[in-house]
Amino acid sequence: GAVVSQHPSRVICKSGTSVKIECRSLDFQATTMFWYRQFPKQSLMLMATSNEGSKATYEQGVEKDKFLINHASLTLSTLTVTSAHPEDSSFYICSARPVRQVSYEQYFGPGTRLTVT
Amino acid sequence: GENVEQHPSTLSVQEGDSAVIKCTYSDSASNYFPWYKQELGKGPQLIIDIRSNVGEKKDQRIAVTLNKTAKHFSLHITETQPEDSAVYFCAARPNTGTASKLTFGTGTRLQVTL
Numbered sequence: 001g002a003v004v005s006q007h008p009s010r011v012i013c014k015s016g017t018s019v020k021i022e023c024r025s026l027d028f029q030a031t032t033m034f035w036y037r038q039f040p041k042q043s044l045m046l047m048a049t050s051n052e053g054s055k056a057t058y059e060q061g062v063e064k065d066k067f068l069i070n071h072a073s074l075t076l077s078t079l080t081v082t083s084a085h086p087e088d089s090s091f092y093i094c095s096a097r098p099v100r101q102v103s104y105e106q107y108f109g110p111g112t113r114l115t116v117t
Numbered sequence: 118g119e120n121v122e123q124h125p126s127t128l129s130v131q132e133g134d135s136a137v138i139k140c141t142y143s144d145s146a147s148n149y150f151p152w153y154k155q156e157l158g159k160g161p162q163l164i165i166d167i168r169s170n171v172g173e174k175k176d177q178r179i180a181v182t183l184n185k186t187a188k189h190f191s192l193h194i195t196e197t198q199p200e201d202s203a204v205y206f207c208a209a210r211p212n213t214g215t216a217s218k219l220t221f222g223t224g225t226r227l228q229v230t231l
């Protein structure tokens with residue numbers, strides 16, 4: 001149980017185009033999903049917190065117009081990188097917390113490697 | 118906000134030996150402390166966690182200890198195997214609401230040599 005999937009696992013796009021990454025909780029419902037970015041040999045950097053049916057909360061320094069997040073259902077959140085540039089190349093990871101009365105655990109997806117050329 | 122420090126940054130042990138990774142946190146409101154294992158090119162995998170009402174938790178070869186007074190917690194891996202080689206992250210979170218955030222340590226790269 002507690003499986004989170006991401007699609008695609010890898011994507012290469014040209015500078016100026018937009019890319020959408022999907023995050024799904026496969027066997028549980030998640031009121032809250034999180035999007036992280038990870039640079040090589042570094043820790044996870046939280047970009048935004050996504051709540052089902054409401055606007056995402058972005059961390060300081062993260063451009064909300066560049067990284068569009070939609071949490072349309074209890075099992076799906078999407079991250080769209082708009083007008084991508086080479087500096088947006090990174091490993092993007094989503095995470096989800098199960099809907100429970102007291103929810104402690106947080107499970108991560110396998111990540112999406114974005115390369116912008 | 119919360120600050121989590123993790124040591125060491127790299128750790129090399131021989132197969133069969135034990136490995137210990139230590140973390141300290143700053144926010145006394147934190148009450149949930151998970152450990153994640155991340156293999157190259159993959160997402161973090163939750164391997165064990167501990168809540169503040171417990172001092173120690175064990176799951177086969179891995180154990181976590183928590184000292185709330187000193188604000189530190191540790192991961193212990195016994196009888197290490199080559200497949201334990203990965204990057205391990207500790208994290209801390211105050212469980213005050215569904216959107217409360219994990220704060221991660223900087224990671225420890227564990228290498229288990231034959």
